[in-house]
Amino acid sequence: xxxxxxxxxxxxxxxxxxxxxxxxxxxxxxxxxxxxxxxxxxxxxxxxxxxxxxxxxxxxxxxxxxxxxxxxxxxxxxxxxxxxxxxxxxxxxxxxxxxxxxxxxxxxxxxxxxxxxxxxxxxxxxxxxxxxxxxxxxxxxxxxxxxxxxxxxxxxxxxxxxxxxxxxxxxxxxxxxxxxxxxxxxxxxxxxxxxxxxxxxxxxxxxxxxxxxx
Amino acid sequence: xxxxxxxxxxxxxxxxxxxxxxxxxxxxxxxxxxxxxxxxxxxxxxxxxxxxxxxxxxxxxxxxxxxxxxxxxxxxxxxxxxxxxxxxxxxxxxxxxxxxxxxxxxxxxxxxxxxxxxxxxxxxxxxxxxxxxxxxxxxxxxxxxxxxxxxxxxxxxxxxxxxxxxxxxxxxxxxxxxxxxxxxxxxxxxxxxxxxxxxxxxxxxxxxxxxxxx
Numbered sequence: 182x183x184x185x186x187x188x189x190x191x192x193x194x195x196x197x198x199x200x201x202x203x204x205x206x207x208x209x210x211x212x213x214x215x216x217x218x219x220x221x222x223x224x225x226x227x228x229x230x231x232x233x234x235x236x237x238x239x240x241x242x243x244x245x246x247x248x249x250x251x252x253x254x255x256x257x258x259x260x261x262x263x264x265x266x267x268x269x270x271x272x273x274x275x276x277x278x279x280x281x282x283x284x285x286x287x288x289x290x291x292x293x294x295x296x297x298x299x300x301x302x303x304x305x306x307x308x309x310x311x312x313x314x315x316x317x318x319x320x321x322x323x324x325x326x327x328x329x330x331x332x333x334x335x336x337x338x339x340x341x342x343x344x345x346x347x348x349x350x351x352x353x354x355x356x357x358x359x360x361x362x363x364x365x366x367x368x369x370x371x372x373x374x375x376x377x378x379x380x381x382x383x384x385x386x387x388x389x390x391x392x393x394x395x
Numbered sequence: 396x397x398x399x400x401x402x403x404x405x406x407x408x409x410x411x412x413x414x415x416x417x418x419x420x421x422x423x424x425x426x427x428x429x430x431x432x433x434x435x436x437x438x439x440x441x442x443x444x445x446x447x448x449x450x451x452x453x454x455x456x457x458x459x460x461x462x463x464x465x466x467x468x469x470x471x472x473x474x475x476x477x478x479x480x481x482x483x484x485x486x487x488x489x490x491x492x493x494x495x496x497x498x499x500x501x502x503x504x505x506x507x508x509x510x511x512x513x514x515x516x517x518x519x520x521x522x523x524x525x526x527x528x529x530x531x532x533x534x535x536x537x538x539x540x541x542x543x544x545x546x547x548x549x550x551x552x553x554x555x556x557x558x559x560x561x562x563x564x565x566x567x568x569x570x571x572x573x574x575x576x577x578x579x580x581x582x583x584x585x586x587x588x589x590x591x592x593x594x595x596x597x598x599x600x601x602x603x604x605x606x607x608x609x
Contacts, residue, residue: 241466242465243466246457252455253451253456253577253579257579257590267609268609366468376471378475379595381595381599382595384598395481
């Protein structure tokens, strides 16, 4: 997503945390539950950037296997996500990863953000919560519309026949823009041009903002 | 390395941190500089387990590219390692990664450990320091012997013609044993059957030991 497409609601002009994620990522979900309080501590505003992780893995990283299918690493991650959720005291009861296609919800997020960045953030939380905490992956446009309505968005205006193609273009551009910035994993945070990958780097990101780098 | 091959010097019987690494890994080096003080805080002893990361990447993870050559991710890591070193206030001026073959030093570590686990730990620190802090990769048997001598090991007894083949077998077995335990990345820590991957998980490992899990 180009910066121009996001209506910016700044706490201080130009003081952002750019948060790049794919809704399907459990570590993205864990980060989503911590990033706003971190941003608030530093007088910053979170900009939410969905991107298509599977496309980046395939096209950029040369990875064709889902992480869960990689020998050894898959088994580690399947256990680690539950341990991480307990550590952070977050609700975590996801539907099977393979049952969630995050593309439709990501497209709708791009569409909502065009009109209202705050509404986009509320919707993003609702999508993460629905899949990762409630085990209800919002796969269809109708599913995503229902979450939009719960997030205070005028969901009746989000008609797929009218806006679906534009939403698809927005999300495709968002993924291209993320790659152009050097994003390759989820979650990724960018502050003042400095990039941090992984929800286990939130402590380091916090320190970076406190000290203005090192 | 089978546990039986390591002369165990326990602070409390059975209270270990199993530390798995490849000397070539900068994150392994960063971990090596933190793990012993962490272990001491919890009354544990570090067991040092070298393994052949490149073999595991190729044979188990299906990765044929060195991390530094992966688009986007490589660029991130090349920057991140310096930022991490500054954060931890560790000396970091490595030789180019491609100039270091960690296999010989790993084989010698296995050999030294057979006789003396403490000497092995001192030698492991010397190897990490030589490549990552001084930019002097100990590639040859003679290089590794010199570091062994500096570590208080009877280096004259480490004759390649006599012990080289046995050392090779030990290291091959160490890699197989690591994989059998589920290790797939460097660094990896195992405590009481619980596995943590990455030097950015040392905080979480510390909490795990403090609380006895969660």
